[in-house]
Amino acid sequence: MADLPPLDAAYIEHKLNEWLEVEFSFLKTSTPAQAIAQLPRPDQDFMLMWVQRMSSTNIELAYQFTVRAIEFLNKQERRVIEAWVLHAMDTYDQRGLHPAMEFIKNIEHFIQYSHDHSVGTVLQDHATVLLHFCHGLSGRQLKIEEAEQAYTDTQTIYLPPVIATLATPEDNFLLYKASAAYLWAQTRFGTFHVPLYELAAQHPHPEPFLALFHALETVRLEACIARELPGLYRVMQRIQEQLNEKYDDASWQSITQPLIQPGATSQDTLALTHEHLHKINIPAPQCFQGTLNPERVAECLKNRVPKEKAAFRVALSKILEDLKKEEAARHEAREHQFRTRKISDHTLPEGFRMELTLDDQPVPLPDHLSKLLTSIQLDLGDIPDEYLVAAGPGEYDPSLYEEKEVDPDEVWQGTYHEEGAFLYNEWDFRRQHYRKNWCAVREKTISPVYDDFIQNTLRKYSGLIKHLRKSFEAMRDEDRVLNRQTYGDGIDIDALVQALAESRNGSEMSDQLFTRLHRNERNIAVVFMVDMSGSTKGWINEAERESLVLLAEALETLGDRYAIYGFSGMARKRCEIYKIKEFHETYNEEIRARITGITPKDYTRMGFAIRHLTKILQDVEARTRILITISDGKPDDYDNYRGAYGIEDTRRALVEARRSGIHPYCITIDTEAKDYLPHMYGDAAFTVIDKVNQLPLKVSDIYRRLTS
Amino acid sequence: MTARALKTDEYFIDEEPYYEPIGDEIEIFESAYRQQLPILLKGPTGCGKTRFIEHMAWRLKKSLVTVSCHDDLTASDLVGRFLVKGGETVWVDGPLASAVRKGSICYLDEIVEARKDTTVVIHPLADDRRVLPIDKLGEILQAPPGFCLAISYNPGYQSVLKDLKQSTRQRFVALEFDYPSAELETNIIAKETGIPHEQAARLVKFAGMTRNLKGSGLEEGASTRLLVHAARLIKDGISPVTACHAAIAQALTDDDEMLAGIAELSSSLF
Ligand SMILES: Nc1ncnc2c1ncn2[C@@H]1O[C@H](COP(=O)(O)OP(=O)(O)OP(=O)(O)O)[C@@H](O)[C@H]1O
Numbered sequence: 009m010a011d012l013p014p015l016d017a018a019y020i021e022h023k024l025n026e027w028l029e030v031e032f033s034f035l036k037t038s039t040p041a042q043a044i045a046q047l048p049r050p051d052q053d054f055m056l057m058w059v060q061r062m063s064s065t066n067i068e069l070a071y072q073f074t075v076r077a078i079e080f081l082n083k084q085e086r087r088v089i090e091a092w093v094l095h096a097m098d099t100y101d102q103r104g105l106h107p108a109m110e111f112i113k114n115i116e117h118f119i120q121y122s123h124d125h126s127v128g129t130v131l132q133d134h135a136t137v138l139l140h141f142c143h144g145l146s147g148r149q150l151k152i153e154e155a156e157q158a159y160t161d162t163q164t165i166y167l168p169p170v171i172a173t174l175a176t177p178e179d180n181f182l183l184y185k186a187s188a189a190y191l192w193a194q195t196r197f198g199t200f201h202v203p204l205y206e207l208a209a210q211h212p213h214p215e216p217f218l219a220l221f222h223a224l225e226t227v228r229l230e231a232c233i234a235r236e237l238p239g240l241y242r243v244m245q246r247i248q249e250q251l252n253e254k255y256d257d258a259s260w261q262s263i264t265q266p267l268i269q270p271g272a273t274s275q276d277t278l279a280l281t282h283e284h285l286h287k288i289n290i291p292a293p294q295c296f297q298g299t300l301n302p303e304r305v306a307e308c309l310k311n312r313v314p315k316e317k318a319a320f321r322v323a324l325s326k327i328l329e330d331l332k333k334e335e336a337a338r339h340e341a342r343e344h345q346f347r348t349r350k351i352s353d354h355t356l357p358e359g360f361r362m363e364l365t366l367d368d369q370p371v372p373l374p375d376h377l378s379k380l381l382t383s384i385q386l387d388l389g390d391i392p393d394e395y396l397v398a399a400g401p402g403e404y405d406p407s408l409y410e411e412k413e414v415d416p417d418e419v420w421q422g423t424y425h426e427e428g429a430f431l432y433n434e435w436d437f438r439r440q441h442y443r444k445n446w447c448a449v450r451e452k453t454i455s456p457v458y459d460d461f462i463q464n465t466l467r468k469y470s471g472l473i474k475h476l477r478k479s480f481e482a483m484r485d486e487d488r489v490l491n492r493q494t495y496g497d498g499i500d501i502d503a504l505v506q507a508l509a510e511s512r513n514g515s516e517m518s519d520q521l522f523t524r525l526h527r528n529e530r531n532i533a534v535v536f537m538v539d540m541s542g543s544t545k546g547w548i549n550e551a552e553r554e555s556l557v558l559l560a561e562a563l564e565t566l567g568d569r570y571a572i573y574g575f576s577g578m579a580r581k582r583c584e585i586y587k588i589k590e591f592h593e594t595y596n597e598e599i600r601a602r603i604t605g606i607t608p609k610d611y612t613r614m615g616f617a618i619r620h621l622t623k624i625l626q627d628v629e630a631r632t633r634i635l636i637t638i639s640d641g642k643p644d645d646y647d648n649y650r651g652a653y654g655i656e657d658t659r660r661a662l663v664e665a666r667r668s669g670i671h672p673y674c675i676t677i678d679t680e681a682k683d684y685l686p687h688m689y690g691d692a693a694f695t696v697i698d699k700v701n702q703l704p705l706k707v708s709d710i711y712r713r714l715t716s
Numbered sequence: 717m718t719a720r721a722l723k724t725d726e727y728f729i730d731e732e733p734y735y736e737p738i739g740d741e742i743e744i745f746e747s748a749y750r751q752q753l754p755i756l757l758k759g760p761t762g763c764g765k766t767r768f769i770e771h772m773a774w775r776l777k778k779s780l781v782t783v784s785c786h787d788d789l790t791a792s793d794l795v796g797r798f799l800v801k802g803g804e805t806v807w808v809d810g811p812l813a814s815a816v817r818k819g820s821i822c823y824l825d826e827i828v829e830a831r832k833d834t835t836v837v838i839h840p841l842a843d844d845r846r847v848l849p850i851d852k853l854g855e856i857l858q859a860p861p862g863f864c865l866a867i868s869y870n871p872g873y874q875s876v877l878k879d880l881k882q883s884t885r886q887r888f889v890a891l892e893f894d895y896p897s898a899e900l901e902t903n904i905i906a907k908e909t910g911i912p913h914e915q916a917a918r919l920v921k922f923a924g925m926t927r928n929l930k931g932s933g934l935e936e937g938a939s940t941r942l943l944v945h946a947a948r949l950i951k952d953g954i955s956p957v958t959a960c961h962a963a964i965a966q967a968l969t970d971d972d973e974m975l976a977g978i979a980e981l982s983s984s985l986f
């Protein structure tokens with residue numbers, strides 16, 4: 009392709025004015041336009057593309073980007089700048105304009121210490137690998153998330169979106185890894201057994217106290233890492249040398265000597281901190297150590313410790329209950345005692361593993377309980393005696409100990425409360441990126457309605473049902489006897505007679521003399537996703553319900569596993585999935601009554617429903633997984649889901665489903681023959697039905713064709 | 717270990733197969749054998765079930781017939797079938813019938829992989845009748861006292877479809893196997909492969925890391941078998957990180973990011 013000529017300043021300014029709505033916003037675009045005009049064409053295109061994408065999120069933010077990004081264009085890779093922009097937009101989504109503006113104004117800080125010729129590494133590119141790495145390390149399973157600075161709250165490891173401290177991307181990745189391991193070590197080796205938040209509050213100027221504690225603790229943790237992960241320790245040494253971060257001060261070394269010993273604890277660090285505060289020079293922070301965030305740690309512990317205590321004691325009482333039932337059967341009643349003991353295990357840094365015993369017999373713990381035990385041990389250093397008392401009858405309140413599905417505070421940092429919801433990303437085509445955890449999805453039930461709808465439907469379609477049953481029956485697993493096989497269970501007499509005759513005639517005897525049973529196993533799971541939006545009111549709703557009845561009748565003869573869900577919603581925070589029939593449920597009166605009870609609700613947001621049901625399908629073991637959507641083909645919701653946004657998100661969700669090995673199929677009831685349908689359904693196969701009353705027949709028919 | 721081949725799937729074991737007992741499984745097996753009770757070995761893959769059976773066959777001085785079950789395995793594959801030879805039909809015993817006739821130990825490995833209708837042919841053998849009906853011959857084989865039926869089953873596969881039927885499992889004395897404790901596993905690796913104890917200990921530690929990943933991206937952690945494989949490579953001069961990658965990580969997953977994550981773990985450890 010020939011090089012395109014650069015764009016001129018006037019054109020650029022015109023574009024900027026349009027996207028940044030200068031008419032109303034009064035932003036000054038002529039200086040940035042001049043600057044962009046100086047850039048080579050590919051950079052110009054890159055800049056303009058991002059200004060446009062950002063302006064769909066927020067105009068102020070887009071303007072700040074325009075002003076600031078230019079000087080970084082030739083210093084950093086585009087990937088790094090993209091990460092910066094995306095983090096700004098995520099910050100905007102989750103915490104609002106002010107923090108997002110703070111962030112975007114701080115690009116220098118973002119590309120921390122970046123050297124002139126360094127090439128940044130982007131967290132998003134490596135987050136999964138780092139997460140696997142952290143999960144492999146012993147202790148609590150930590151999460152990884154983006155934040156401006158590296159720190160941990162003992163639940164999540166926060167890492168900056170980009171690191172550009174070292175010259176190569178490989179080394180910058182290693183720095184990520186070292187940071188993650190160091191922050192893991194803080195939780196793993198008890199840094200926060202010291203109540204830092206309270207202690208810091210006692211200092212009029214907590215900074216020097218925290219800085220010294222952090223520096224000393226880093227010495228201790230480095231020694232722990234050296235023992236636990238010697239390979240990584242070597243890498244950390246090398247990085248420190250490259251950055252000249254080695255601190256060779258003799259008095260520092262002699263002071264910190266005790267912290268290097270295997271038994272040293274954070275209490276020792278604290279004692280040394282008190283002893284030497286204001287009396288010695290604090291070495292500069294190591295590149296991997298990040299910051300301490302005592303406040304977040306305190307919050308996290310305050311939340312987790314009582315919850316885990318309750319959960320643990322409730323679990324103990326369940327174990328006891330089971331035991332007592334057995335004893336009652338044998339007419340015994342004894343006192344029981346839980347204890348813990350240490351079992352030697354050289355794979356753990358402590359050299360032992362905790363075992364729970366009941367009357368001195370080991371209790372085998374299911375996975376989640378042994379994780380709980382580990383977590384408590386990490387927070388408290390031990391399992392205190394009061395934890396070993398089974399919960400009494402009054403202490404069963406699940407809100408005390410049960411994990412919420414998703415902790416909304418974590419995701420939305422207090423801005424919204426989405427208790428018990430599943431959160432899904434949504435595709436923003438203007439941004440060309442996902443909005444993170446954008447939709448809050450809840451599963452709801454449908455109140456069953458017992459009226460004459462089912463009977464009427466069965467009567468109305470009795471002929472069709474008979475026909476469907478027959479054709480579905482024909483698709484059932486059928487065992488066929490294959491003749492003339494080279495091996496098999498039985499002898500094919502016809503073949504044998506013929507072969508004997510032939511061999512008498514002097515020709516070679518065939519070896520295809522056996523019969524074998526060939527089994528056809530249908531191994532299909534299918535989810536039907538039914539539009540329950542307001543626009544289905546009337547005929548469509550009725551036809552949908554009739555279709556489901558017919559389909560269920562037919563599927564029952566076939567024996568495929570199936571589930572039925574409805575979907576509707578009102579804006580992104582009220583996305584609703586209605587359970588009509590789950591996989592484990594059998595088709596009965598109750599399910600029929602739920603089908604009867606399907607009523608039109610609010611709007612049509614399709615993306616979240618496809619994503620949620622994809623997840624449900626993935627948890628089902630089957631060779632073939634199918635997702636069939638039945639809708640009126642109009643993505644539409646209150647908050648901008650209308651039009652291109654909804655179409656693109658739906659399309660994207662279908663692509664995701666496909667990528668995860670699911671076969672999506674869309675059935676659309678549409679009397680207007682909308683031209684965007686092929687685009688929206690993309691690769692997914694679909695059928696448009698223009699006569700509503702055809703739906704009941706079509707749905708079953710399509711299913712039959714799809715699966716035979 | 718040298719094995720004298722009698723038939724492809726039946727042999728006597730002359731030399732003691734190395735087996736490190738984890739609990740009282742040897743005593744229980746011997747007792748079940750004396751009492752003519754069938755035995756179910758439960759446990760994850762590569763934790764020593766096959767080795768244990770070989771060891772027991774050696775201990776009890778019995779020949780061992782092993783059948784690896786798979787989803788095409790039919791009842792006839794186990795019991796036997798007619799073959800046509802030179803124009804005549806000849807009956808050929810399947811491994812199960814042959815083991816019953818000879819009074820061997822018959823070990824059906826991964827029994828849940830077999831089709832459900834195949835599994836039921838062992839039912840009459842596994843209760844106090846101890847018989848194997850051979851319909852096609854119109855014959856009922858009575859198992860001699862020395863015959864022993866053992867099956868294995870890995871409950872780790874969460875699939876409901878692959879669960880062992882109650883009517884099958886309730887016929888067996890169950891022995892539960894799990895990965896040995898760290899100390900024991902280290903000894904097994906060192907003894908089995910001859911690598912230094914310290915290196916074996918690191919491998920076991922690495923195994924622990926992959927076991928931590930079970931359920932967060934890995935279906936299973938590294939089994940003892942994989943550690944033995946890695947140790948053999950190391951013994952042969954391959955670097956530990958490479959050996960862990962080739963013998964362990966690659967065997968556990970195909971997911972590139974998971975492989976990268978595991979590689980970061982091994983390079984941190986060694
Ligand atoms: N207790 C043990 N004593 C000695 N070696 C052992 C022991 N446990 C495991 N091994 C080693 O692990 C290897 C794998 O064990 P084995 O083949 O018996 O596993 P398995 O339980 O039969 O697995 P699968 O279910 O996959 O068949 C053995 O070859 C042996 O080297």
Ligand SMILES: [Mg+2]
Nearest residue numbers: 765766767825
């Ligand atoms: Mg085996």
